[in-house]
Amino acid sequence: MDFYSLAKQVRDLRKEQGISQVLMAEHLQISRATLSAFETGRAGDIGLKKVIAMLDYLGYELNLREKSPFPTFEELLDAQ
Known part of the structure; x- marks a missing residue:
């Protein structure tokens, strides 16, 4: 799985869960712009710790x- 596919999957999981x-950015204490950039594949410099936090928040x-x-x-x- 590449970075873009992972970002798309996070976006899809977030949307499926409504x-x-x-809200997600607020709970993870990141900016909505950072989350949006990640989900659209524009944030290549996002840290692994943030990605893991996003997955954990979504139950993955x-x-x-x-x-x-x-x-x-x-x-x-x-x-x-």
């Missing part, structure tokens, strides 16, 4: 896994 950018976590020599389903779909 949480506004203003970041997981590492060993890289496989085989493509993932998402990679196969992207290649089409």
